[in-house]
Amino acid sequence: MVKPQSGKCDRLVNAMHITASVFINDDESGLHLDYEKWLEKLAPHKPVQQYRHNDTRANNADAHMKRQVMGREVVVAVTDGELDFGTWEQIFYGEFDGRRRKRVLIKIIGE
Amino acid sequence: MKSFRKELWFNLPTRRGFVNITPQVETCLHESEIHEGLILVSAMHITASVFINDDESGLHLDYEKWLEKLAPHEPISQYRHNDTGEDNADAHMKRQIMGREVVVAVTDGKLDFGPWEQIFYGEFDGKRRKRVLIKIIGD
Numbered sequence: 001m002v003k004p005q006s007g008k009c010d011r012l013v014n015a016m017h018i019t020a021s022v023f024i025n026d027d028e029s030g031l032h033l034d035y036e037k038w039l040e041k042l043a044p045h046k047p048v049q050q051y052r053h054n055d056t057r058a059n060n061a062d063a064h065m066k067r068q069v070m071g072r073e074v075v076v077a078v079t080d081g082e083l084d085f086g087t088w089e090q091i092f093y094g095e096f097d098g099r100r101r102k103r104v105l106i107k108i109i110g111e
Numbered sequence: 112m113k114s115f116r117k118e119l120w121f122n123l124p125t126r127r128g129f130v131n132i133t134p135q136v137e138t139c140l141h142e143s144e145i146h147e148g149l150i151l152v153s154a155m156h157i158t159a160s161v162f163i164n165d166d167e168s169g170l171h172l173d174y175e176k177w178l179e180k181l182a183p184h185e186p187i188s189q190y191r192h193n194d195t196g197e198d199n200a201d202a203h204m205k206r207q208i209m210g211r212e213v214v215v216a217v218t219d220g221k222l223d224f225g226p227w228e229q230i231f232y233g234e235f236d237g238k239r240r241k242r243v244l245i246k247i248i249g250d
Contacts, residue, residue, distance in 0.1 A: 009114075009248070010149065010151060010246070010248060023207065023211075024157065024211050025157045025203055025206070025207065026157050026192075026203060028192055028195065029191075030190070030191035030192040030193075030194055030195060030200075031190075031191070031192035031200060031203055033191045033192075034190045034191055034192050034200050034203075034204070035203075035204070035207075038182065038204055042181065069207060069208060070207055071207065071210065071211075074211065074212065075151055075153070075212055075214050076153075077116070077151055077153070077244060077246035079116055079246070084116070084244060084246065085155070086154075086155030086156050086157070086242060086244075087155075087156075088156070088157050089155065089157060109248075110112070110114075110248065111112055
């Protein structure tokens with residue numbers, strides 16, 4: 001990861017696909033299981049025919065919804081060349097329609 | 112380019128609550144002497160949110176009820192995160208729905224807002240000291 005040298009900077013990290021998320025939360029495996037179960041309850045994958053988006057031959061309508069709940073991007077302040085984070089903040093890529101190549105964009109501006 | 116950094120501290124007496132922090136953010140913007148740029152306001156804790164919406168008490172009650180329906184606090188044993196001795200898994204979910212941060216345009220030294228936009232701190236696991244980061248960059 002590139003670290004700018006001065007503190008005058010913001011860092012944007014965003015999913016470039018509309019069935020994936022970038023979010024900040026806890027790196028705790030139990031919580032990740034909870035997220036999986038909870039998102040599946042809020043927007044179940046099956047039956048796939050419950051979604052009109054899936055009439056287009058896609059089967060990932062649920063992934064478009066899960067991504068909305070978890071978010072597209074995070075913006076992090078850069079101070080003294082470091083991510084300006086609270087104690088437990090960690091950045092995650094959330095995949096809701098995987099098994100194919102996908103990207104995240106990182107854009108850093110500042111001095 | 113100039114930059115400005117400040118932390119706001121909170122210690123809500125309740126587990127959950129919403130605080131309008133727009134006046135504090137405006138004070139920071141004034142202190143920064145930045146007239147054109149961007150302001151980032153983000154929760155530094157992963158069981159809290161910063162979001163923009165309406166300063167209307169009925170809506171805040173609606174959010175409370177809706178979030179509690181989407182991610183109930185109890186029974187705490189329904190969440191694997193709580194096996195670690197925590198009781199705040201629901202707060203990590205509520206925070207995802209309401210968001211971590213907002214980025215607001217600064218134009219002519221003011222927050223460039225629509226008519227009803229107000230910035231809120233959303234607490235989902237309170238009764239302790241927690242922070243919000245304000246970072247402003249621009250000229």
